[in-house]
Amino acid sequence: VSRSFRTGSELITDALADEVAAEALSGIDERFDARRPKGGRMPVVMGAGASGILLHEAMGHAFEADFNRKGQSIFSDRMGQKICSSEISIVDDGTIPGNRGACNFDDEGIPGQKTSMVRDGILESYLHDRISARWYGTAPTGNGRRESFRFNPIPRMRATYMENGTASKDDIIASVKKGIYVDEFSNGQVKIGEGDFTFYVKSGRLIENGRLTAPVKDINIIGNGPEALADIVAVGNDLKIDNGTWTCGKDQNVPVSCGIPTVLVKKLTVGGE
Template identity: 50%
Template sequence: MTVHVPPPPLLETSGVDPSEALSILQAALHGADDGELFLERSELESLVFDDGRLKSAAYDANEGFGLRVVAGETAGYAHANEISAAAFRRAADASALAKSSHAGVAAEGPRATNQRLYEPVDPLASPAFSDKIALLQEIDAFARARDPRVVQVSATLVGERRAVEILRADALTVRDVRPLVRLNISVTVERDGRRESASTGAGGRAGFETWIAPARWQAQVDEAIRQALVNLDAVDCPAGEMDVVLAAGWPGVLLHEAIGHGFEGDFHRKGSSVFTGMMGKRVAAPGVTIVDDGSIAGRRGSLTVDDEGTPTSRTVLIEDGIMVGLMHDRQSARLMGQAATGNGRRQSFAHMPMPRMTNTFMENGDASRADMIASTRRGLYAANFGGGQVDIANGKFVFQCTEAYLIEDGRITAPVRGATLIGDGATALTRIEMVGNDFEFDPGVGVCGKAGQGVPVGIGQPSLKMGGLTVGGTAV
């Protein structure tokens, strides 16, 4: 049974008088435009079962605070893993240097919200440790029994509970308890001396019980085996320019990386986004609508409030091909005369918040994937992606396909290995020829990096047909 135990307020349990903390913060923010005291206590448990045995069991607990002072375009930040009034004073002295001779006007605080997108469950408390080990053993045995070609299995359970408390100079205090779980399964198959591997993952903001029901993890095992067996028959991918059909769901990571960062407010304010100056103009093919929404219950990228205390929301970035919105934290919103969108995120108390994606996805169109395939004379069907590299400033990307097939004369034919997609996000958006009616979210595995910070995100899209992408391959 899932354990619902909201932790007590962080200030009080650390022995700090809340009124003293508020007084220190108010003095630090006097004459500043914005800022906050951000407190955090987190616990994380990770279990790895590999090759028939428990390979590792790790537990980590951390707590600390960050104090930020924002003055104009400057922000001072100090943090420590000691929650005490003395540490607050030291941080206030350091971060207040950002004010210099600035005479700011305190920004209005974030609006209040009654939304709750997840329960304050503790994934570390339930199921019991022994039950988690037994589950991993069961997954291992099930996968090996499923197909005689399975020669290696790895399964990982990760559970986290993160409690945050945000104190503002106007005495507003925002608290949030954020559970996050994930189950990863990887298999290796062998046939005639050739080995191939594949993996699946799933998770979200809930207790483990939601994600470790037999029907869920057995489906993950079957999918990992299916992908690995497909790759046993894969041939080298030809290279060249061709039409590409992307599957629904996780392949949306291409658009997430190639264009998503280009719609974050700080890059626009600094003029470093490839989409700078394009507001109100066409940046994508007609029919393309892209949204960032951190307010979807239970999703991996969702937050009841962001890391500045702003409730998350639905922000339309591109509507029918026209650029209509940006993702903002409080600083970028204020400097650009916009409203904060609930996209101020930080990896931990040791990091300053910045505009970041939450759940970013393309909405449904009206085409079928079958019609996309049938309309393609020569192309590639990209069913799954692995890693990729993206230059945020110009949107140029290289993505590796972990499952892909040739399309020949309107039919999916041979699976291929070594396929990569090469291009740039701005051009790729304009080359979308068909948008599918089969929208899916990713299974809950995304982590997005920016400026050295990683945060959990969600990704989604329907199937897409894109014309004239460059495909890198290994065929001679």
Template identity: 55%
Template sequence: MPRNYLATSVVAEKDGRKENAWYNYGGRQDFSYYTPELVNKLANEVVNRVVVLFDAIKPPAGEMPVVLGPGVTGILLHEAIGHGMEADFNRKKISTYANMIGKKVAEPFVTIIDDGTIHNKLGAINIDDEGTESQKTTLVENGILTSYLHDKISAKHYNLKPTGNGRRESYQHFPLPRMRNTYMLPGEANPEDVIKSVEKGIYVKDVSNGQVKIGEGDFAFYVSQGQMIENGKLTSPIKDVNIMGNGPKMLQNITMVANDLKLAESGAGFCGKGGQRVPVGFGLPTCLVKSMTVGGTS
């Protein structure tokens, strides 16, 4: 399957102040994917993203509800939760999820999937790098942790079948359990109702630069696009802010899941682990996390 990206970065200036933004599309498809309409969409999106930053404020610091918008925010699921469910970290006892198979890790309306079979998405594979057929693996089913992501070594350790997650960057590396396309199944709420339920918090449209500590589950993400939520309405755009949290706690704190699952069409799409980069995809419906730390300035 061919793989490609189209990325653009824009710097804008207004009244002597500069801002920049970037956006990209990528996937496993040929160049016919990049129609003039899609290229226009990309240009419009990146310009809108930079222009909005001139009106953006830095939100107050502290704990507050966070609404994760649909699509690319699925990277939070990938980083903050998915890595901890890769079986090598659990086999080595260094993941916070090491003793949690079969236990309740989220509300019953939360189901998380890792799926290598979605056509055109960056994490799509026919077989993994150990020859195991690609598959759709349910990590969390109705709030219960049901499976880790296995390569052949971890599968043998746990006396299970491999899940088709043994992936490597190239012939110079050895396979490790790696995610493919990781997403949460949609819930029943309307996205508007999720936003309406928040008196004061932030809405996260896009995040980047995520990092997680596997053993503790602690993570931090930079909010590259977002808005304040005040009295149930989206208000000022926000900038230069991080959201901090703990993967297991965040999962427990997801109190609403909307019906608008979207798989990310942008995002750099590479995941790094053990010095190896492999392409991955992710997605999320609109979700409410009832409390996270927002790293603002006051």
């Protein structure tokens, strides 16, 4: 996934431009105080919003029905099974007004809709185009998308996010004695079949004795998507849909969006000193 746009720049308001500029300036100042922590296995708190790209990359693609039909997804043949905490629900939504992933109809004429892939920890749906829906004997979910007329539609995400839990951001951070808080990832690599991933932490902080302290630099987060999903032990009540201009490049480029509330993953590998 990369951030770019060819159309949709009319959605960039003055307020959004000011917010992005403020974030950029804040990031420059923080780099002077940033520390590179020692690596190892530790708790990782993912902040609401942009860190949801890990959900898209490391878990979301595994819900796309073409990968499951071919047996290439870790979630193949797991329909109806519990795959994570009962506090976790994950949806893909094409109906959010003004969202980059929204669509009135997909590229096969199916109305955009909200699809629940995981409900209360149970896998209950894949993301389908017409072909995969026919193969599974179910209805299309409005996820048959393509870059242009030069391509065939295939199952693709739209706006993929985890729904709110019950914990507050402050309580989640306070529960961690030593760990990493991540605002935003970049430069990720994922093995879709196995779910293994590595992501560079673009913006984050140390957590020390339940408090956010120094900014971090030059670290990666390494793990496995389904295992990380199963290791989420707290879900915040502060869901944020990221307003970035994400483009997903699975065989062809389509606009997408992502979001997540603050979540705590019990253990991930941090590549530091």
